[in-house]
Amino acid sequence: MFTGIIEEIGTIHGLARGPRSVKLTISGGLIFSDLKLGDSVAVDGVCLTVAAIDGLTFTADVMPETLDRSALGALRPGSQVNLERAMAADGRFGGHMASGHIDGIGRIADQRRDDNAVWLRIETDTRILRYVIEKGSIAIDGISLTVAKLDDSGFSVSIIPHTAQETALLQKKPGDQVNLENDLVAKYVERLLAPRETDAPTPKLTYEFLAEHGF
Numbered sequence: 702m703f704t705g706i707i708e709e710i711g712t713i714h715g716l717a718r719g720p721r722s723v724k725l726t727i728s729g730g731l732i733f734s735d736l737k738l739g740d741s742v743a744v745d746g747v748c749l750t751v752a753a754i755d756g757l758t759f760t761a762d763v764m765p766e767t768l769d770r771s772a773l774g775a776l777r778p779g780s781q782v783n784l785e786r787a788m789a790a791d792g793r794f795g796g797h798m799a800s801g802h803i804d805g806i807g808r809i810a811d812q813r814r815d816d817n818a819v820w821l822r823i824e825t826d827t828r829i830l831r832y833v834i835e836k837g838s839i840a841i842d843g844i845s846l847t848v849a850k851l852d853d854s855g856f857s858v859s860i861i862p863h864t865a866q867e868t869a870l871l872q873k874k875p876g877d878q879v880n881l882e883n884d885l886v887a888k889y890v891e892r893l894l895a896p897r898e899t900d901a902p903t904p905k906l907t908y909e910f911l912a913e914h915g916f
Contacts, residue, residue: 702788703743705796705838705845707868708732711744711784713776714758721765723773725749728758732786741801743785745869746843746880747771748801771803772878781869783843796845797838803880805829807841809873810855817862819871824855825881832883832891840882844868 708731715726727744736742736759740751749761768774776782788794807825814820823841833839835851844864850857865871873879 703748703785703796703799703801703843704788704792704794705746705799705840705843706785707783707844708785710867710869711782713778713780713782715760716776716778721768723763723768724760725763725773725776726758726760727782727784729784730757732784733757733759736786741787743783743787743799743801743843745771745773745782746799746801746840746882747773747803767803770805771880772806773880775878781872783868783870785843797840798885799840799843799845799882800885801843802882804832804883805881807855807879807881809875809877809879812871812875815859819860819865820849820857821860821870822850822855822857823879823881829881829883830854830856832887834887837887838884840880842868842870842879843882844870 709729711727711729713725714728717724732742736751736754738751738754741748742751744761747767749763751759752762753760763773805825805828807823807829809821810824811822812819833848833851833856835848837848839846839848841858846858848856849859860871
């Protein structure tokens with residue numbers, strides 16, 4: 702589980718491509734203070750498992766499903782990425798609940814400055830937008846952000862100076878892809894409320910039904 706509060710910016714140190722997979726080697730600093738084999742690290746919002754550690758670099762395997770769902774396939778040696786270790790049980794919950802399981806990809810459609818903030822407009826498909834609400838939370842490249850505006854083809858967020866400085870998000874330009882993870886709560890609520898073939902028919906709420914049950 703992650704919070705969307707980025708700990709540091711890492712750099713893609715090495716990249717080995719398989720037929721449909723990738724092995725990433727990522728360098729950093731802060732996260733190595735207690736990083737261990739098998740730990741989970743969100744890399745641009747994608748939950749990856751630490752498979753090897755060598756000094757201030759770690760290696761992680763990216764399977765085909767992850768490449769299909771995310772923008773990790775566009776990374777190159779030297780690319781900078783947002784890094785966050787899994788949330789400690791005794792830590793502050795500064796962002797929102799994020800699993801590191803990417804729902805899909807968005808595209809930066811516009812970037813403009815507004816005094817001390819920078820507006821980003823992200824375009825994506827309806828499969829993602831159905832879970833997005835104005836003033837709700839969304840993770841963009843692993844960063845917990847608030848949706849400021851919403852329309853039929855995308856949404857906008859406003860980036861404060863601290864986020865601009867501590868993440869790699871504004872290094873991307875219009876046309877670049879970003880990883881998107883919707884709010885977990887919305888997806889679970891939809892799943893729980895969706896009718897299934899095994900569900901018993903829901904009785905209609907009528908005066909007779911209420912009277913029969915003592916109302």
